[in-house]
Amino acid sequence: MQGSASQANTKRRLLAQWMATGILPHEPQVRLWLRRYRISREDADEIVQDAYCAIARLDSFDHIDRPDAYFFAIVRNLMLRRIRRRRVVQIDMVAEIESYVDDDRPSPEREVAAKLDWARVLGLIADLPERCRQAVHLRKVEGWSQRRIAEHMNITEAAVEKQIWLGIKALRAAWDRGPFVEEAASDAKRVERRS
Template sequence: MAREILPHEHRVRAWLRRAGAAPEDSDELIQEAYCRLAMLEAVDHIDSPYAYFFSIVRNLLVRRLKRQRIVPLETIAEIDAYHDDRPSPEQLAAGRLAYGKALDLIARLPERCRRIVQLRKIEGWSQRQIAEHLGTTEKAVEKQVWLGVRFLRQAWSQAEQDADDLMGEHEQRGGRRR
């Protein structure tokens, strides 16, 4: 963080000034961006730390401006000018996390099913190629893919439900302390 992000903070602050953010708002946005970076489990997926940091601050500013009742149109136009069609760093990180989670779930499949699902869904082989490679029928491959995908959907849904339940419990405990 100190080597890759801090040296660029002044550039982000200068952009925030040009975007019309008050100094105290800039401090809050930058602090929130640092918090988000600190919450990441890993940072090895970040190719451009400055761009990642800038994108977080920009997205936080856009969210803040959208919540305000009166927003100068010039401010939104300037911020939108910095938007490109590439996925945001948050989207990239979420995608990598979801991919890792999917690989973990695939690893829990029985060996034959796991190998077939990997060949079909990860490596993009056709059912015919897999059947020939494994010396089985296309129907057997189709059945294994169906079973594997069904397991993955159920496991993914269960994991999301568990996370929702955990968040609900956390919010309830937090609500009682107040």
Template sequence: MTQSRAEIIAFVGAQILPHEADVRAWLRRSGSAPEDVDDVVQEAYCRLAGLDSVAHITSGRAYFFRIARNISIEKIRRARIVRIDCITEIDALHVVDDEPSPERVVASRRELSRVRRLIEDLPERCRQIFTLRRIHGLSQKDIAARLGVTENVVETQAARGLRLILRALSEATAQDHLVSDKTHEPVRKRDR
């Protein structure tokens, strides 16, 4: 799917341009010469202008950094005389991507699953109100009207649900620390 030039320009203005100063600073920190920094940024804009669509870009910042990194690596590879410090420049061009690591994704999914189980374990009325309030985002007034209770009941039950979930999470965290501490205790020899 191709996009109009106006859409691409609007995207670049909103999602790319605000990060130019960060990209320039990062290129300078990585050891690029000032004239190279200008060249890399200019080339990045040229490549963006040559795109038929920007719909595939989920993070303008990460995309801009990635383009700048790739251009810098290409410049180093094309150079006829490779200075010894260029090798360290390539290593310095590792950009922190906006995407979470696979480990972080797994840990987040595990935590979400734990919270879902805690919500399911809430008392019926408390779970129903907590779900409508915190997950579906309904107002206290709407929940009260829907369930035929007062807003005070809604407020109390939503707060109770949150308290119970937070308490269970903190207890689980404390228990995880205890287990972790026990596995790291030094092994003692038995007295004979």
């Protein structure tokens, strides 16, 4: 039983790790794209959530060569479904989205999006309340285990876990406030101007 629990945990972690590198960094681009179609913030939240649900149900992901293109494809379908359900359908909008073919080739925007800006991540961590900041910093930047952090900070492992929880909530909220989306928007402008 213990073995199968850790197996399940590992499997979940592998998927999350794949999403961390292949899916999540493209979320700002996806949101920017939804915004271009004048999808409201609330609707965009739900579409993105539904997309993550679909991805979380994947049994395997080795066959997906381009996670970013896969992510865009799922979001596009969810968006179409949502628009069609509306009572008043803007025909030209549906046609435009339907004819949208995700350009599979890496673009400057995509390459920028492929990685989270580490300096910005450090900034977010630095903004956390002190104890929480210390625990998250040791865990993420130094790569220490929660157990070692507990010894170092001279608190219980449960207390470290609590600080990590607070940290995750705060960082998540920061991510959702969308500074990365604004950055993606300004990157996109820069790219457009250059070309």
